[in-house]
Amino acid sequence: MTIRVPLREQRDASYDIAIGPGLLAELPALLRRHCPAAAYAVISDSHVAKLYGDEVVKRVAGAGYRAELFTFPAGEWNKTRETWASLSDRMLAAHVGRDGAVVALGGGVVGDVAGFLAATYLRGVPHVQVPTSLLAMIDSSIGGKTGVDVPAGKNLLGAFHQPRLVVADLNFLTSLPPVQVSAGLAEAVKHGVIAAAEYFAFLERDYVAILGKHGAALERVVRGSVEIKAAIVSEDERESGRRAILNFGHTIGHAIEAVAKYEALHGEAVGIGMAYEARLAEALGIAAKGSAERITRLLERFRLPLERPHGASVDDLIAVMRGDKKARGGEIRFALPKAVGVMHGDKKSGWTVGVADERIAKVLAG
Ligand SMILES: NC(=O)c1ccc[n+]([C@@H]2O[C@H](COP(=O)([O-])OP(=O)(O)OC[C@H]3O[C@@H](n4cnc5c(N)ncnc54)[C@H](O)[C@@H]3O)[C@@H](O)[C@H]2O)c1
Numbered sequence: 001m002t003i004r005v006p007l008r009e010q011r012d013a014s015y016d017i018a019i020g021p022g023l024l025a026e027l028p029a030l031l032r033r034h035c036p037a038a039a040y041a042v043i044s045d046s047h048v049a050k051l052y053g054d055e056v057v058k059r060v061a062g063a064g065y066r067a068e069l070f071t072f073p074a075g076e077w078n079k080t081r082e083t084w085a086s087l088s089d090r091m092l093a094a095h096v097g098r099d100g101a102v103v104a105l106g107g108g109v110v111g112d113v114a115g116f117l118a119a120t121y122l123r124g125v126p127h128v129q130v131p132t133s134l135l136a137m138i139d140s141s142i143g144g145k146t147g148v149d150v151p152a153g154k155n156l157l158g159a160f161h162q163p164r165l166v167v168a169d170l171n172f173l174t175s176l177p178p179v180q181v182s183a184g185l186a187e188a189v190k191h192g193v194i195a196a197a198e199y200f201a202f203l204e205r206d207y208v209a210i211l212g213k214h215g216a217a218l219e220r221v222v223r224g225s226v227e228i229k230a231a232i233v234s235e236d237e238r239e240s241g242r243r244a245i246l247n248f249g250h251t252i253g254h255a256i257e258a259v260a261k262y263e264a265l266h267g268e269a270v271g272i273g274m275a276y277e278a279r280l281a282e283a284l285g286i287a288a289k290g291s292a293e294r295i296t297r298l299l300e301r302f303r304l305p306l307e308r309p310h311g312a313s314v315d316d317l318i319a320v321m322r323g324d325k326k327a328r329g330g331e332i333r334f335a336l337p338k339a340v341g342v343m344h345g346d347k348k349s350g351w352t353v354g355v356a357d358e359r360i361a362k363v364l365a366g
């Protein structure tokens, strides 16, 4: 199955997302068609490289291409400038030229670092995303946002760099640990809330099969989420408008990640963020009564935590949100739902709402 991401601003940068079990076998042919290059630098983290690194390099090399694996230690704490610098140096030492390309093989951390590497290497080389985590398949590999974390916050250095192709081989998910499946599902819940009530209802109905990684259920999750994310990013490539709704759960989620350093996975932090932000939306009279309860219940079914970690005090969270790039003109801004499937806002007044600190503090204090 293929889903196209048509880009309005630069039509020739439009790309395909291929989804299906066993797609890895077709990787060489897909690279030839969508991203021809003299050499492929396959970027991966230590976990994924151990499981699939050799297989990917062998397949690409077996088809007659130059392919080399470059890895870094797994973990969000390695999504840094240092990792980017080390990978750049190693690629230069291996003489990967301007006719080379990057293949990002891994979860969202690999995708973000490798995408940023591709955006900057020799002023930019093409790249292909081969997501291996559920979160990367349904969210981070799509949309062209790349970057690294810095001490001041998450994703503060980066670039928009659209992939030439995304290859989501569902077979990768067989080795994905259950907590990582749950973390990915947080972004699926987000997609349902922001744009698709039927998709949300499917997640509610089929959660047992999804958690059990049943093939058809997982495929429907990936397809459903990809369709939603692709539609949103294609109409607003550089986040000047409606794309902001993808940040539901992320204002508080990113603050949790920053304050309680690595206590929560990104997906977990987003789940917690959605639970609070949904309650905030109700408290402000923006969301219909019962919306927060319904969202929270689904997060619970997916075994996601709902409370802020002990290390994250209300004051610290608000302080971080104040310094966040999404805070403009004084008040902290949120993308909030009106109901499951519909976000608050419009073209004219924008897609985010400024909220006074005291209101946020009250909801965070519970
Ligand atoms: N660019 C974007 O638009 C965007 C969107 C959402 C999230 N993100 C970023 O994505 C990151 C989170 O991504 P993530 O949740 O994939 O984290 P991750 O990349 O750290 O992967 C999670 C863990 O699972 C392992 N793993 C990945 N695939 C596996 C597989 N098939 N089998 C076994 N283990 C596997 C990884 O090695 C890692 O230990 C965050 O840094 C977040 O900021 C970016």
Ligand SMILES: [Zn+2]
Residues within 6 Å of the ligand: 139, 187, 250, 266, 270
């Ligand atoms: Zn996210």
